[in-house]
Amino acid sequence: GENVEQHPSTLSVQEGDSAVIKCTYSDSASNYFPWYKQELGKGPQLIIDIRSNVGEKKDQRIAVTLNKTAKHFSLHITETQPEDSAVYFCAASISGGGADGLTFGKGTHLIIQP
Amino acid sequence: EPEVTQTPSHQVTQMGQEVILRCVPISNHLYFYWYRQILGQKVEFLVSFYNNEISEKSEIFDDQFSVERPDGSNFTLKIRSTKLEDSAMYFCASSVAQGAPGELFFGEGSRLTVL
Numbered sequence: 001g002e003n004v005e006q007h008p009s010t011l012s013v014q015e016g017d018s019a020v021i022k023c024t025y026s027d028s029a030s031n032y033f034p035w036y037k038q039e040l041g042k043g044p045q046l047i048i049d050i051r052s053n054v055g056e057k058k059d060q061r062i063a064v065t066l067n068k069t070a071k072h073f074s075l076h077i078t079e080t081q082p083e084d085s086a087v088y089f090c091a092a093s094i095s096g097g098g099a100d101g102l103t104f105g106k107g108t109h110l111i112i113q114p
Numbered sequence: 115e116p117e118v119t120q121t122p123s124h125q126v127t128q129m130g131q132e133v134i135l136r137c138v139p140i141s142n143h144l145y146f147y148w149y150r151q152i153l154g155q156k157v158e159f160l161v162s163f164y165n166n167e168i169s170e171k172s173e174i175f176d177d178q179f180s181v182e183r184p185d186g187s188n189f190t191l192k193i194r195s196t197k198l199e200d201s202a203m204y205f206c207a208s209s210v211a212q213g214a215p216g217e218l219f220f221g222e223g224s225r226l227t228v229l
Contacts, residue, residue: 034217036157043118043205043220044157089157101147101159101170102218 002027004092006105014113019080021108023090024072030092033066033073034102038087047088048075077110085112116140118221120206126227127196135191135224137206146189147207147218148181150174157205163189196228 003026013019025033031052036044050057050064050073057064061080066073077084087109091102119138127133139146148160162169163181180192189208193200203223210217 036220041222043207043222045220046217049217101149101162102157103159104157106156 002030002092002094002103004090004103004105006090006108008108009106010109010111012111012113013080015080015082017080019075019077019084019110021075021088021090021110022072023074023092023105024070025092025103026071027092027094028068028071029094032093033064034091034093035062035064035075036089036091036104038089038107040086044089080110080112082112082114085110116219118206118208118219120204120221120224122224123222124225124227126229129198129228130195133193133196133200133226135193135204135206135226137189137191137221138187139189139206139208140219141187143208143210143219145169145209146181146183147209148191149205149207149220150202151205151223152202160191160204193226196226198228201226201228 006023034049037047038044063076087107090105146163151157160175161171205223206221207218
């Protein structure tokens with residue numbers, strides 16, 4: 001089955017700086033790659049996703065890039081703010097969130113230092 | 115904005131007891147899921163449910179687990195005889211996806227503590 005590796009496990013950046021979180025996946029059939037943000041005591045919330053027919057997607061301060069050949073994808077957050085502090089999970093899916101659900105990475109605890 | 119709701123938010127139970135966790139998915143969604151997250155670890159897929167039957171299940175979802183959609187709105191996860199290692203946060207999720215893949219919407223979770 002699919003295996004998703006995520007790095008780093010903890011990332012501390014100064015407010016206003018950029019943060020980058022990287023993931024790799026193992027199954028070349030995966031075609032849907034969402035990123036979830038999880039705040040303390042809450043469920044994961046989708047912040048951005050990308051499909052395998054696209055190399056990059058941007059939504060305001062958040063962007064995701066996908067390299068299908070290398071089987072890795074990354075989350076980029078620019079101009080970080082205190083409210084960006086949370087745990088971020090990458091995930092991959094073969095059916096795009098259908099029957100097989102999502103395989104998550106282990107998460108990155110992002111800490112924004114004031 | 116529509117959301118997935120879960121009850122209870124926290125349940126404490128004795129080892130060997132049966133537990134039922136309840137979820138109300140978003141009303142027009144077709145796929146329903148249960149995931150679990152052991153404290154400090156990643157979110158793990160348990161089972162997906164579509165058209166009133168299980169679509170996929172992981173190795174975690176053994177004979178102690180079952181899911182049901184008893185009516186048009188609820189989706190439940192039953193653990194028949196809980197073990198200490200079942201202590202985790204259990205998340206329900208739903209998606210529109212059929213054919214066109216879609217976003218999974220997660221509930222806020224039910225924390226299960228097995229003593």
